[in-house]
Amino acid sequence: MDIKKNYINGEWVPALFGEVREIINPYNQEVIAVVSESKEEDTKLAISAARDAFDQGEWSNTSATERGRIVAKIAQFIERDKEELAEMESLDTGKTVEESRGDMDDIAGVFRYYAEIADKDGGEIIDSPIPNTISKIVKEPVGVCGQITPWNYPLLQASWKLAPALAAGNTLIMKPSEITPLTTVKVFELMEEAGVPKGVVNLVLGAGNTVGAELSANDNVDLISFTGGIQTGKGIMRAASGNMKKIALELGGKNPNIIFADADFETAVDQALNAVFFHAGQICSAGTRVIVEESIHDKFVEALVERVKNIKLGSGFDESTQMGPLISETHLNKVINYVEKGIKEGAKVAVGGGRPTDPELQKGFFYLPTVLTDCTTDMDVVQNEGFGPVITVEKFSTEEEAIKLANDSIYGLSGGVWTNDIAKAERCVSKMRMGTVWINEFNVYFPHAPWGGYKQSGIGRELGKTGLEEYQETKHIFQNLDPQPNNWF
Ligand SMILES: NC(=O)c1ccc[n+]([C@@H]2O[C@H](COP(=O)([O-])OP(=O)(O)OC[C@H]3O[C@@H](n4cnc5c(N)ncnc54)[C@H](O)[C@@H]3O)[C@@H](O)[C@H]2O)c1
Numbered sequence: 001m002d003i004k005k006n007y008i009n010g011e012w013v014p015a016l017f018g019e020v021r022e023i024i025n026p027y028n029q030e031v032i033a034v035v036s037e038s039k040e041e042d043t044k045l046a047i048s049a050a051r052d053a054f055d056q057g058e059w060s061n062t063s064a065t066e067r068g069r070i071v072a073k074i075a076q077f078i079e080r081d082k083e084e085l086a087e088m089e090s091l092d093t094g095k096t097v098e099e100s101r102g103d104m105d106d107i108a109g110v111f112r113y114y115a116e117i118a119d120k121d122g123g124e125i126i127d128s129p130i131p132n133t134i135s136k137i138v139k140e141p142v143g144v145c146g147q148i149t150p151w152n153y154p155l156l157q158a159s160w161k162l163a164p165a166l167a168a169g170n171t172l173i174m175k176p177s178e179i180t181p182l183t184t185v186k187v188f189e190l191m192e193e194a195g196v197p198k199g200v201v202n203l204v205l206g207a208g209n210t211v212g213a214e215l216s217a218n219d220n221v222d223l224i225s226f227t228g229g230i231q232t233g234k235g236i237m238r239a240a241s242g243n244m245k246k247i248a249l250e251l252g253g254k255n256p257n258i259i260f261a262d263a264d265f266e267t268a269v270d271q272a273l274n275a276v277f278f279h280a281g282q283i284c285s286a287g288t289r290v291i292v293e294e295s296i297h298d299k300f301v302e303a304l305v306e307r308v309k310n311i312k313l314g315s316g317f318d319e320s321t322q323m324g325p326l327i328s329e330t331h332l333n334k335v336i337n338y339v340e341k342g343i344k345e346g347a348k349v350a351v352g353g354g355r356p357t358d359p360e361l362q363k364g365f366f367y368l369p370t371v372l373t374d375c376t377t378d379m380d381v382v383q384n385e386g387f388g389p390v391i392t393v394e395k396f397s398t399e400e401e402a403i404k405l406a407n408d409s410i411y412g413l414s415g416g417v418w419t420n421d422i423a424k425a426e427r428c429v430s431k432m433r434m435g436t437v438w439i440n441e442f443n444v445y446f447p448h449a450p451w452g453g454y455k456q457s458g459i460g461r462e463l464g465k466t467g468l469e470e471y472q473e474t475k476h477i478f479q480n481l482d483p484q485p486n487n488w489f
């Protein structure tokens with residue numbers, strides 16, 4: 001098996017100490033690839049390459065139109081290689097190939113979006129209060145960007161960072177999750193093919209506490225953009241304070257999904273499933289915290305359970321599969337303990353609550369889609385992100401109570417409201433403390449709209465114009481057209 005390498009200063013190079021890591025298919029635990037396992041020393045080399053490339057200025061001085069053209073080429077290559085990328089993502093993560101195909105469309109869309117807006121902001125002349133002067137606001141690249149991504153949407157989360165950073169004229173070093181690096185390696189090949197100059201994009205494969213920690217702390221990195229868990233995010237924030245680098249953090253969620261009695265019942269049930277069970281619930285914005293109006297609670301749970309019983313688990317490559325495995329044994333054990341803790345706290349298992357018994361699924365890290373009822377807001381299982389196929393159900397009787405429950409969280413990533421009363425929906429979403437709120441929808445995201453969290457779900461925004469601005473500095477240029485001595489001293 002070929003060893004996947006780092007990409008540093010335009011060259012594919014093995015890790016300096018020759019270490020490697022095996023990448024495992026979570027469906028059957030087979031080794032699907034071997035990749036370089038880098039250390040701080042490899043990371044420093046990549047940071048130097050990115051620093052030199054930025055300081056030398058070839059990419060930042062390339063016109064924004066030309067940068068956009070290259071970013072568009074990357075989109076085109078992703079579309080060309082969509083099937084290969086989708087299969088690779090499914091092998092690596094266990095998600096169904098159909099889901100991965102959708103991800104690849106989204107990813108190409110992100111590169112296209114930033115290609116299109118790269119040259120749309122030529123700066124702004126503002127009204128200066130001083131006669132005979134010109135005041136101009138321009139945007140410039142931040143510089144050298146460290147980018148760290150998680151395992152659940154490996155290439156999607158990478159695209160949200162790579163495309164705007166490139167469009168804005170930065171140089172970068174990316175560290176994908178050590179568990180799922182394959183599609184990121186492939187996209188670096190595509191960026192090379194698209195003509196991104198050497199040193200502009202650098203890839204270092206390795207663990208968080210070595211490569212990730214170096215990227216977060218190194219004084220030659222000007223910005224660190226991270227997507228992952230809250231605890232890791234807090235550590236990165238502390239490490240980044242050394243040189244006051246800019247930080248962008250996309251963290252977890254425990255997202256409320258409020259169902260009013262006047263919602264379209266069948267649609268709300270169907271979408272409550274979609275909100276959680278894609279990718280076995282390993283979605284930051286999964287609507288795992290279902291909050292149902294008391295008058296329909298029992299009927300809603302009954303309908304949910306009937307549907308959940310029929311969810312088909314299996315290989316992501318089998319067209320009939322609806323839900324794949326969890327990412328790893330460690331994560332499976334975390335989900336098992338999470339549900340057990342919920343049961344000890346008083347939650348009742350309405351369906352699921354353990355591993356499947358099907359012999360064909362024993363090699364994979366499968367966990368049954370699960371619904372826990374009798375949940376209350378003080379429970380760990382309601383307050384913390386489980387990142388598995390687990391719905392907790394709470395009840396409410398008034399609109400105020402629904403909002404109070406929805407906001408009773410350290411998280412603030414996303415949430416949804418289901419009702420046919422549009423005024424009620426508007427009242428609710430205006431009070432929900434989350435970066436994205438959906439009315440009669442859940443889990444929709446696209447390149448034009450910003451994405452990010454309130455509260456401990458993060459700092460900053462990805463996607464949209466705001467996602468480009470994360471990678472830009474704002475400069476005020478003031479020019480005196482009639483300079484005169486003022487003889488003050
Ligand atoms: N808000 C969003 O848009 C979004 C999107 C996807 C995932 N997530 C969140 O990501 C989490 C799941 O991903 P995960 O398990 O990969 O998260 P994680 O925090 O364990 O790891 C994320 C990345 O950080 C790296 N890392 C680990 N320790 C580090 C350290 N000390 N310094 C620097 N980097 C380090 C990892 O190697 C990995 O690349 C969930 O909480 C999920 O909600 C959020």
Ligand SMILES: C[N+](C)(C)CC=O
Pocket residue numbers: 152153156282283284285445
């Ligand atoms: C941001 N999103 C929904 C694509 C993936 C979250 O894990």
